Each structure stands twice: as structure tokens, then as C-alpha cells.
Amino acid sequence: MEFDFESVKFSTPEKRIFDSQGTIDFQKSVAMIRIQYHLHKYITLCKGQSVPDTVDENMFTNIIVTLLDRLCKLIDETPAERTHSRYGNLSYRDWQTKFESHLSVWLNELLPEEYHRSIIEISYYISNAFGSKERIDYGTGHELSFLAVIISLDLLNIETIRGRELLYCFNSYYNVIQKLILTYKLEPAGSHGVWGLDDHFHFAYILGATQLLDSNTSLLPKDVSNSRLMEQNSAKYLFCKSISFINAVKTGPFANHSPLLYNISRSVHTWNKMQQGLIKMYKVEVLNKFPVVQHFWFGTAFFPWTNYDDNHSLPIYQPAENTDDNDVSPAINITTKMPPPLSTNTSRFIHRR
Numbered sequence: 001m002e003f004d005f006e007s008v009k010f011s012t013p014e015k016r017i018f019d020s021q022g023t024i025d026f027q028k029s030v031a032m033i034r035i036q037y038h039l040h041k042y043i044t045l046c047k048g049q050s051v052p053d054t055v056d057e058n059m060f061t062n063i064i065v066t067l068l069d070r071l072c073k074l075i076d077e078t079p080a081e082r083t084h085s086r087y088g089n090l091s092y093r094d095w096q097t098k099f100e101s102h103l104s105v106w107l108n109e110l111l112p113e114e115y116h117r118s119i120i121e122i123s124y125y126i127s128n129a130f131g132s133k134e135r136i137d138y139g140t141g142h143e144l145s146f147l148a149v150i151i152s153l154d155l156l157n158i159e160t161i162r163g164r165e166l167l168y169c170f171n172s173y174y175n176v177i178q179k180l181i182l183t184y185k186l187e188p189a190g191s192h193g194v195w196g197l198d199d200h201f202h203f204a205y206i207l208g209a210t211q212l213l214d215s216n217t218s219l220l221p222k223d224v225s226n227s228r229l230m231e232q233n234s235a236k237y238l239f240c241k242s243i244s245f246i247n248a249v250k251t252g253p254f255a256n257h258s259p260l261l262y263n264i265s266r267s268v269h270t271w272n273k274m275q276q277g278l279i280k281m282y283k284v285e286v287l288n289k290f291p292v293v294q295h296f297w298f299g300t301a302f303f304p305w306t307n308y309d310d311n312h313s314l315p316i317y318q319p320a321e322n323t324d325d326n327d328v329s330p331a332i333n334i335t336t337k338m339p340p341p342l343s344t345n346t347s348r349f350i351h352r353r
Contacts, residue, residue: 013297031303092184139189208239224265
């Protein structure tokens with residue numbers, strides 16, 4: 001995937017997906033090809049590796065980890081207000097406001113000066129990787145934005161990225177997100193409800209299943225419902241970390257509150273099949289779902305809205321009644337919850353054999 005930093009032009013990302021046709025066009029964009037290329041690159045790098053306790057300091061990890069540490073500190077400095085509401089503590093908006101006010105300064109400090117012109121695009125994906133200030137929610141679209149941050153830094157070729165560094169950075173990111181969810185009671189965004197894979201995450205499971213391929217652990221998919229094993233291995237494997245978080249925030253039998261994960265774990269016997277199915281599911285349920293990707297915007301450098309085959313601009317189906325400043329989707333204030341999957345037994349993407 002060619003990316004010529006010297007010749008490429010950066011611009012403020014803009015909304016391009018306004019309806020289902022935009023979602024279809026997204027599938028043939030340079031942006032989509034880059035996302036899928038790097039997705040497969042990263043799972044290759046992370047295969048069979050556990051999350052390290054520490055990593056050698058380099059520019060890539062320094063940018064990500066320093067940023068995440070500062071965001072974590074901002075949470076501590078912005079306590080949640082006392083409320084009886086199940087979801088949506090309004091103090092989260094205060095945290096987001098502080099985050100937004102610091103971000104540009106932080107990026108100018110952390111990125112070498114020669115890369116400063118890329119901040120106009122990188123800052124958008126970073127600011128959207130930690131939930132919605134308006135809806136006080138977090139979901140797979142925000143998780144996708146963090147993947148876009150990693151891809152953007154990778155395209156800049158700031159540092160050669162290895163699997164250890166990737167896992168360390170993603171694990172640090174999920175630590176911050178879990179803290180945000182618990183502190184401010186962020187609502188699940190675009191959730192399938194009880195029949196979804198997870199209220200908040202998907203890519204974490206792909207990386208997690210990838211880690212368990214050819215690893216030294218004896219863990220098997222059927223162990224997912226063993227809360228003790230999941231907790232014991234949560235620091236090393238993102239799959240276990242995600243399951244442990246579910247167990248921490250939900251009550252009752254695992255089969256009841258997470259039936260899709262439970263059924264998959266009982267019917268799929270290898271991590272290879274698990275990983276393959278989760279990738280297929282991600283491409284359909286995240287990358288090809290309008291309620292998710294409508295909030296993924298496009299600049300002219302990292303994720304351009306151009307056709308991969310001929311590099312021509314893709315059409316934009318912008319509704320006439322859209323807001324003047326083009327800063328929100330017409331559907332921004334309506335529910336983005338999706339209907340349940342076609343099957344309520346085991347995922348149609350993950351085969352038993």
C-alpha cells in the first residue's frame with residue numbers, strides 16, 4: 001500500500017457516508033483497502049504473542065502510550081458526578097472537553113515537527129476513538145477510529161512496528177476505554193443487545209484470538225465461560241481481557257448475558273476458526289454497517305474517499321436537509337442500535353469445523 005508522505009496533501013476529514021449507498025461505496029475506497037490491509041498486517045504481527053509487561057521505548061509507542069497516560073490522568077482529574085442514572089454520566093462531556101482542549105498541543109509536542117502537517121487528520125481519529133461526547137456512548141466505530149490512529153502512524157513510517165508494540169498499545173488503549181466505561185457509564189453504541197458479540201468491542205477479539213494461535217497456552221475456545229481462567233489470563237491475552245470485562249460489568253450466567261460468545265465457544269474448537277470467523281464478522285457487522293461507519297470521516301491523505309481501482313473521487317450522496325456545517329449525520333440523534341443477527345444460536349460467520 002503506497003503512501004508518499006512528501007507528495008500527499010492533508011485536509012480536515014469530512015463526512016462522506018450519509019446512507020446505505022455511501023456504505024456500499026466505502027467498500028471500494030482506498031480507505032477501506034488500507035484498513036483491511038493493515039488489519040491483516042497487524043494480526044500477522046501479533047500471532048502467538050502475549051501482551052508484554054513493558055516494551056522498548058521508541059517514537060511510536062511513546063506517542064501512543066504518553067497520550068493514553070495523559071487521558072487516563074484526565075479521568076482521575078474529572079470525577080463522575082453522583083447520579084442514579086444507569087447510563088451516561090454527564091461528567092464524561094467535561095472529560096471530553098478537556099481532552100479536546102489539550103489534543104492539538106499534545107500532538108505538536110509528541111510528533112516530530114516534520115509530521116505536524118498530518119495532525120489535521122490524525123487528531124480527528126484520535127478525538128473519535130474514545131466515545132461520543134453527544135451520545136455519551138462507546139462502540140465498535142470508536143474502536144475503529146483507534147485502529148485508524150495506529151494505521152495513520154504506521155503510514156507515516158515513524159518507526160517500524162512490531163507485534164509486541166502493537167499489543168502493548170492496544171492493551172493500554174483498552175485499559176483507558178474500560179476505565180471510561182466504568183467511570184462515566186458509557187452506553188453501548190450500535191449494539192445488537194444480548195445477541196451481539198460484545199456491547200463495545202470487536203477488534204479486541206480478533207487480536208485476542210490471533211494471540212492464542214500457536215501460543216504456549218493451553219486455553220481453548222470452550223474455556224471462555226470459565227471466569228477464573230479468563231481473569232488469570234486477562235493481562236496477557238486481549239480475548240481473556242474482554243471476557244473478564246464482560247464478567248465484571250454483567251451479572252448472571254455467562255450463557256444468559258452473552259449467548260453469542262457462549263455458543264461460539266461451544267461450537268468452535270480451534271482459535272484458527274475463531275479468528276477467521278471474527279474477521280468475517282468484523283467486515284460485515286462493523287465495516288459494512290451504516291450505523292457504525294457513518295461516523296468514520298475521510299481526509300485526503302490517510303483515508304481518502306477515492307476509488308481504489310482508478311483513484312477517482314467516489315460519489316457523495318449528501319441529503320439536501322443536512323446541517324449547514326456538515327458536522328453531524330442527519331441520523332445523529334436517533335438510535336443506532338441494530339437488529340439482532342440472523343441466527344441466535346451460533347454466528348453464521350464462524351464454522352464449527
